[in-house]
Amino acid sequence: MFQVFKKLDWFFKHYWKRYTFAIISLIMASAIGLIPPRLLGFAIDHIQFETLTAHLLTIIIVGYLVLIIVHYSISFLWDYTLFSGAVILERWTRTKLIDHFLRMTPTFYGKYKTGDLMARSTNDLKAIAQTAGFGVLTLVDSTTFMFMLIAMMGFTISWKLTLAALIPLPIMAIIMNKYGAAIHARFTEAQAAFGNLNNEVLESIRGIRVIRAFVQEKQDRNHFEAMTEDVYQKNIAVAKIDAMFEPTMKILVGLSYTIGLGYGTILVFQNVISLGDLVSFNVYLGMLIWPMFAVGELINVLQRGNASLDRVNETINYEADVQNPISPVAVSHVYSIDFHDVSFSYPGTKVNQLEHIQLQVKKGQTIGVVGKTGSGKTTLFKLLLRQYPGVKGKIMISDVDVENLTLEQIRSWIGYVPQDQIMFSKSVRENIQFGKSDATDEEIFRVMELAHFLTDIKQLPQGLDTKVGESGVTLSGGQKQRVALARAFIKDPEILILDDSLSAVDGKTESKIIEHLREERKNKTTFIAAHRLSAVTHADHIIVLEDGKIAEEGTHEELMKNNGWYKEQYEQQQLDDEEVIS
Numbered sequence: 061m062f063q064v065f066k067k068l069d070w071f072f073k074h075y076w077k078r079y080t081f082a083i084i085s086l087i088m089a090s091a092i093g094l095i096p097p098r099l100l101g102f103a104i105d106h107i108q109f110e111t112l113t114a115h116l117l118t119i120i121i122v123g124y125l126v127l128i129i130v131h132y133s134i135s136f137l138w139d140y141t142l143f144s145g146a147v148i149l150e151r152w153t154r155t156k157l158i159d160h161f162l163r164m165t166p167t168f169y170g171k172y173k174t175g176d177l178m179a180r181s182t183n184d185l186k187a188i189a190q191t192a193g194f195g196v197l198t199l200v201d202s203t204t205f206m207f208m209l210i211a212m213m214g215f216t217i218s219w220k221l222t223l224a225a226l227i228p229l230p231i232m233a234i235i236m237n238k239y240g241a242a243i244h245a246r247f248t249e250a251q252a253a254f255g256n257l258n259n260e261v262l263e264s265i266r267g268i269r270v271i272r273a274f275v276q277e278k279q280d281r282n283h284f285e286a287m288t289e290d291v292y293q294k295n296i297a298v299a300k301i302d303a304m305f306e307p308t309m310k311i312l313v314g315l316s317y318t319i320g321l322g323y324g325t326i327l328v329f330q331n332v333i334s335l336g337d338l339v340s341f342n343v344y345l346g347m348l349i350w351p352m353f354a355v356g357e358l359i360n361v362l363q364r365g366n367a368s369l370d371r372v373n374e375t376i377n378y379e380a381d382v383q384n385p386i387s388p389v390a391v392s393h394v395y396s397i398d399f400h401d402v403s404f405s406y407p408g409t410k411v412n413q414l415e416h417i418q419l420q421v422k423k424g425q426t427i428g429v430v431g432k433t434g435s436g437k438t439t440l441f442k443l444l445l446r447q448y449p450g451v452k453g454k455i456m457i458s459d460v461d462v463e464n465l466t467l468e469q470i471r472s473w474i475g476y477v478p479q480d481q482i483m484f485s486k487s488v489r490e491n492i493q494f495g496k497s498d499a500t501d502e503e504i505f506r507v508m509e510l511a512h513f514l515t516d517i518k519q520l521p522q523g524l525d526t527k528v529g530e531s532g533v534t535l536s537g538g539q540k541q542r543v544a545l546a547r548a549f550i551k552d553p554e555i556l557i558l559d560d561s562l563s564a565v566d567g568k569t570e571s572k573i574i575e576h577l578r579e580e581r582k583n584k585t586t587f588i589a590a591h592r593l594s595a596v597t598h599a600d601h602i603i604v605l606e607d608g609k610i611a612e613e614g615t616h617e618e619l620m621k622n623n624g625w626y627k628e629q630y631e632q633q634q635l636d637d638e639e640v641i642s
C-alpha cells in the first residue's frame with residue numbers, strides 16, 4: 061500500500077522543499093494543539109484546590125488565545141502547501157498523460173477505448189492527487205501526531221491509564237488492513253466499469269443517427285441500463301466497505317473512552333492522578349479520534365491512489381510501436397519518395413494488406429492511387445506517415461529510409477487529408493489555422509478559394525467565425541471536406557495526400573478544385589486517392605491497387621489502352637455522369 065509513495069517519489073523529490081515545509085508546519089501545529097488540554101487540566105486542579113487567582117486565570121486565558129491564533133496561522137500554511145501540492149501533481153500527471161496520448165499510434169488507440177482513457181485522465185488522476193494531499197496529511201497525523209498524543213498522555217498523566225485506553229488500537233489496525241485490501245480490489249473494478257460506461261455514452265452519442273435510423277433506441281437504452289447497473293453495483297460494493305469504516309472506528313473509540321473514564325476514575329480515587337489530569341486525559345482521548353480515523357483514511361486513500369496510479373502508469377508505460385530512430389538522419393528537403401518492394405500486414409492480421417509495392421515518385425509529381433474499396437490505398441499512405449511498425453521492404457524519402465527520419469520531420473512535410481476529416485468544435489478560421497497557426501485572413505481566403513469554399517463561407521451565419529460544432533456537425537459532408545482541404549493547402553506541405561478527400565463534393569466542384577490543385581502544387585508532390593477516376597486523369601502516374609498489389613500502372617492514356625479495371629471503371633463512370641446530366 062505504501063508503494064504508492066515510492067511510485068510517486070519522483071514527484072516528492074522534485075517538491076521536497078514544499079513537502080518538508082508542509083510536514084514541519086503540520087507537526088508544529090499538532091504540537092501546539094497539545095498544549096490547551098494541559099492548560100485546562102491545570103486550571104481545573106487550581107479550581108479544585110482553590111488556588112486559582114484572577115491573575116492566574118488571565119494568564120491562562122491570554123495564553124489560550126495566543127495559542128489559538130498561532131495554531132490558526134500555522135494550520136493555514138500546511139493546509140495551503142500540502143493541498144496545492146496535490147493540485148500540482150494532478151496537473152503534472154495530466155500533462156504527462158496528454159503528451160503520451162499525442163505520441164501514441166493507432167495500435168494504442170485500438171487497444172484502449174476513448175471512454176476508458178477519459179476515465180483515466182479524470183477520476184484516476186483525482187485519486188492519485190489525493191495521495192499527495194490528503195494521503196500525506198493522514199500519514200503524518202496517524203503516525204507523528206498519534207505518537208505525540210500518546211507520549212503526552214503517558215508522560216504527563218499516566219502510562220498505565222494510557223496503555224489501558226489504547227488496547228483497542230491493534231485490533232483496529234488489523235481490521236483496517238482487511239478493509240484496505242477489499243477497497244483496493246473493489247475500487248479497481250468500479251473504475252474499470254466507469255471507463256466502460258464512459259465509452260458507451262460516447263458511442264451512443266456519436267452513433268445517435270445510426271441508432272435512430274435503425275430504430276435501436278430501446279436496445280441501446282437497455283444495454284445502457286445494464287452498464288449503469290454494473291457501475292452502480294460496483295460502486296455500492298465500494299460504498300459498503302466505506303460505510304463499515306466509520307462505525308467500526310466509533311466502536312473502537314467508544315471502547316477507549318469507556319476504559320479511559322472507568323479506569324481513570326479509579327486512579328483519581330487512588331490519588332494516582334488528579335482530577336485535572338483525568339479531564340486532560342479525556343480531552344486527549346477525544347483528540348485521538350482523528351489520528352485513529354486517519355489510519356483508516358490513510359489506508360483508504362492510499363489503496364485508491366495505488367489502484368489508480370497502476371491504471372495510469374499502465375497507460376503511460378505503453379511503448380509506442382513506432383519509435384523515433386536513435387540517431388536520426390537530417391534531410392533538408394524532399395526530392396523523392398520511393399517504395400521499394402513494400403509489403404505490410406496490420407498487427408494481428410495474417411494476410412498482407414499490401415504486397416510488393418514498387419513506386420518511385422519525384423518532387424513535383426502527382427500520383428493517382430485508385431482501386432476498389434479495401435484495396436490498400438489508405439494503408440499505403442499510413443505507412444508513409446509511419447503510423448504502423450513492421451513494414452517489410454523500404455520506404456525512402458530523399459533516398460533515406462523513413463525509419464532513420466524523426467516522426468516529427470516526416471509529419472512536418474506531409475499534409476494528410478483523410479476521407480473522414482476531423483473537425484474541431486471551433487470556428488472555421490481556427491479549423492483552417494490548424495495547418496498554419498499564424499495564417500492571416502487574407503491567406504485563409506486564398507486557400508478557401510482554392511478549396512472552392514468561398515460561396516459557402518458567405519452563406520455561413522458568422523463567416524469565418526462560425527463555430528462548426530462538435531466534429532463539424534453544422535457543416536455538410538462536402539463542406540467539411542473542403543475545410544479540411546483548405547487546412548492542408550494553408551500548410552503548403554512538401555507532400556500533400558488527398559485520401560478520397562473529394563468524395564462528398566460534386567463532379568463540377570471537384571474538377572475546379574483539381575484545376576486549382578494542379579496550379580498550386582506545380583513543384584510539390586501530391587498523392588490523390590479517389591473513387592471517381594476523373595480526379596486522377598491529370599496525374600503523372602497512376603497506380604491501380606487490387607488486394608494490396610499494383611495491378612496496373614501508368615498515365616491515364618496508357619491505362620486506357622490497357623483494357624483493364626481502370627478503363628472499364630472510367631468508361632462506366634463517364635456513362636453514369638452523362639446519365640446524371642441528361
Ligand code: ADP
Nearest residue numbers: 406409413431432433434435436437438439440
Ligand atoms: P482502401 O483505402 O483502399 O479502401 P484500406 O487501406 O483502408 O483500403 O484497407 C486495406 C485492407 O486493410 C482492408 O482489407 C481492410 O479491411 C484492412 N485494414 C484497414 N485498416 C486496418 C486495421 N487497422 N487493422 C486491420 N486491418 C485493417
